[in-house]
Amino acid sequence: MAVTPVQYAVVVAILGSASFILGVLAELKKPAAGEVITGKEVVICKYPSDPSVFLGYASFALLLTTAAIGYQSLFYPYKGKSIPRAAIFGSSWCTSFFYVSVANTIFAAIFLLWPTITEQLQHSRNIHSNLDYECPTAETGLLGGGAFASLNASLFWLISLMLTTNVREDYFDDEAEKHEII
Template sequence: MALSVKQMATIVTAFGVASFILGVIAENKKPAAGNAIISKGSVICQYPSDPTVLLGYLSVAFLFASAVVGYLSLFYPYKGKSVPQGVLFRSGSFMVFFNIALLTTGLAAAFLLWPTITEQLHWSQNVHRNPSYDCPTAKTGLLGGGAFLSLDSSLFWLIALMLAGNVREDFFDDGNDGDKDELDKVSSADYVVQM
């Protein structure tokens, strides 16, 4: 089944929006603190049941799905015609947005994973010897920030996809038909001389 640019863009957008929504819900459902139960010189933290950790991990999963599909959509051979990666990376604007998409994906993953893992650790390590321990939860705002970065990441993948489409059109309008045999006939020495 051949996919079109619109279908790939729709998949990237859907995964990015799902990651955003799940991250925002995780931020809103996160409790402010747990209940401290003092027992024989130690504190046992009891946290209310909430879906923060599950939603955080789902948000990260959709972020990675959006990034993987976004990355693959850039190099996918639409209509059976592929463009060499070197041609795509010669475009300055494509290169800039490709790197921004990678950066925002990494930042979004960090902002989503940090509080999710911290919250999970608070739940699993809930007995503390310090009687003044106040049973905190993960830092507020990181999940929401990660959710917005996740949405930004999918938007940057879409911009990179549009720029790749422009490069692809220019490549094929210059008389390159995408025929692999024609590309193989050009030797590396010819390529160096042309530069």
């Protein structure tokens, strides 16, 4: 069974939406702060059990999978016919949307990873010698912002796929016309 651009588009849309949902859930499940337990010359932070770290990493993994499949969908030889990369990148629209897709993916990855790693470090490094330490969690809003950026990245991969499909059709129409003339 041959893979079609529509099938790639559905997979990119589903994975991008799942990354968005998990990122939003990670933001919503993140505790506001940890409980401060003062000991002898130390502060121990006790954080409630929450899935935000797992959800953040899962959202990041889905984002990377979305980007990888989105990238593959642009250059996949549909119906056994491949198109030269020069033809795809010869279109200024395709080129610009491709780079915007990559930039959005990087931006979303940063905004998903940064608070997730920060949260994980705060949970694991929970003993502090500063007696005024307040046991914060990762900055509020970053995971949610990363989730929206992840959804945005998947939408740009879909737009890139649509533009590439148009370039493919034009390329093969031009090739067919050249063969008819000869």
